[in-house]
Amino acid sequence: MILWWLKRSLQSTRLKVRKKFNRVLPVGDYLSDRWEKAGYLGFGSGTSIYDSALVLGTVKVGENTWIGPNTILDGSGGELVIGSNCSISAGVQIYTHDTVARSISGGKSPIAKDSTYIGSNCYIGPNTIIQKGVRIGDGVIIGANSLVNKDIPSNAKAFGTPCRVVGSTNVK
The missing domain is CATH 4.10.910 (30s ribosomal protein s13; domain 2)
Known part of the structure; x- marks a missing residue:
């Protein structure tokens, strides 16, 4: 029944x-209710996160941010902070750790950990990967399928593998 x-x-x-x-x-x-899930996770007012999103460790998200389906927000290696008014597109993966040194050392080296920060008013395109320790400024556009392995300054347009700044958003 x-x-x-x-x-x-x-x-x-x-x-x-x-x-x-x-x-x-x-x-x-x-x-599930995307806004209720965001509230349960302690994210800011008006933020939504799809049920299919995986959230690990310490993740803080500001207000009115949209987190799309099939995303990974991995704050297990440090603090992962996403600002307000952002769009985190489908398939985006954001990390605060990696196991490269641990793997190639046969487990002798520790897991590498570092906090990752995304400013406010940012657009992160579909299937983008953001590596541990990266800082993305405010008002940034990251193009689809990018690998962000270094800091991106505020008001920049960037894309590619590896991601590189290609212009300005001219946001005032």
């Missing part, structure tokens, strides 16, 4: 979302 009710509820919700937004979501996104 419960399984039948759950299935019917899911079908009804799926139909409503498709009619209103022309989209079909994973089951978890029908059952």
Whole structure:
């Protein structure tokens, strides 16, 4: 009986979302509230995070930030801070650690850890990877599929693998 009710509820919700937004979501996104999840995680007011996002360790997010589906916010190696009014697109991975030295040393070297910071009013394009210890300033645009392995100053447009600054956002 419960399984039948759950299935019917899911079908009804799926139909409503498709009619209103022309989209079909994973089951978890029908059952969870993105804003409630953000609140549960202690993120700022108005911030939303998809159910499919993985959040590890110490992650702080400001207000009115959108965190898309299939993202990884890994604050397990230090503090991960994302400012307010940001868009963190689908598939973005942000790290505060890496295991490179540990792996090539046969486990003799420790895991490398460092905090990572993203300023306010930033757009991080789909499938971007941000490595540990990177600082991204305010008002930055990072293009899709970028590998950010060094700091990006405020009001910069940057993209590529490795990511490089290619212009200014001219935000005042």
